[in-house]
Amino acid sequence: MLILHAPVIHTGYLNFLAKEKEKISRIYLIPNALIESLSSTKPDIAAIPVEQMTCLLSILGYPEVEVFSQKMVKELARAPLLLINDRISRALHKVYFPQSDVEWTSVFLRWDADSIHTEDTHSFPESREPFDVEMMLCAYKESKLSSDWWRQVGATVVKGNKILGVAHNEGMPSDHTPYQRGAVRDFLASGERPELVDTIHAEQKLIAQAARTGTSLYGASLYITHFPCPICAKLIINSGILRCYFSEGWSTLASADLLKNAGVNLARVPM
Structure with missing residues (x-):
């Protein structure tokens, strides 16, 4: 049935x-x-x-x-x-x-990963600590729930070895919205004008959920499958998250200096 x-x-x-x-x-x-x-x-x-x-x-x-x-x-x-x-x-x-x-x-469509532009991230320090790998696997598991056809992103936020939340990028108001309406950014270069999208990023959703429940993220660690976009980087900085672990690049790494200058430690977790 x-x-x-x-x-x-x-x-x-x-x-x-x-x-x-x-x-x-x-x-x-x-x-x-x-x-x-x-x-x-x-x-x-x-x-x-x-x-x-x-x-x-x-x-x-x-x-x-x-x-x-x-x-x-x-x-x-x-x-x-x-x-x-x-x-x-x-x-x-x-x-x-x-x-x-x-x-x-799943009925959601996926672009061929080889056709998605991603900046190289091998210049970042790496972590292969078992706990970091475990948390990144948790983020990847969450990413599979995403309906986004371009990138499926998952994130986990941790404080004191306790998971405070998990989230994935999804269309709003429904995860079917991109299939009903299309998107303005379908006509723009990858990484350009990220604000013009009906999709909420995984980091944005995590930080918003923490604000709604009154959960402090000060001193927390973020594990995210893909490097944060510039908008998410600003949210990460102002949320008090101090460590950002990622596995894959994004369309641009322009937010790297922003995060570093704000004291957020960056590390790549190879998967």
Whole structure:
């Protein structure tokens, strides 16, 4: 059984539906009313209405389509479920199906890593300490939740060997937003005008979450899969984070001097 959150149909969804056709006996679409209860943001007005999505799925060869409701939870909880690994579906799983047998799948598209410009970072000091490697692995695990098609970035913030939070870059207000609207920066050079984007960076999200919960980051260490952009570097400095560990470069390393001059120690953790 597939419980589907599909605000937009793109190649990622088409590839997934074609690949899993033999496995899917019935599709349950998550309605807007339920999405509102599972998310802090309202359903996007650009999302395809459930009625039209039903017609599209029928054309694609899926005639057995229903609108999911809370009345179905007891019955579906006993069946193996297939869920899209996005924010709404993760919330659905947590609230209604925490004990169910769930197979997670991704429909998000990924650029070939070789086509993404990344500055060389081998001039930075390196750390291969087991704890640093472990925290970087945690950041990479988190990055896999990102819907961003350009770079999937994960971050972990640690203080006194205790993880204070993890985050990944994601579209706003929904992780499907880039697939619905596109992005202005699709027409700009890599690394140019990072403020013109609907995506919140992992570092921005971590620091904002800490502010919301009243968690002090003074003296903390940040582990991030990719080198911070200039905007995030300023947030890191003013949050009180004193150590920044990264593994891969970014489109530009212009923020390196900014971080160093502010007393933030930089180190690369090779993975």
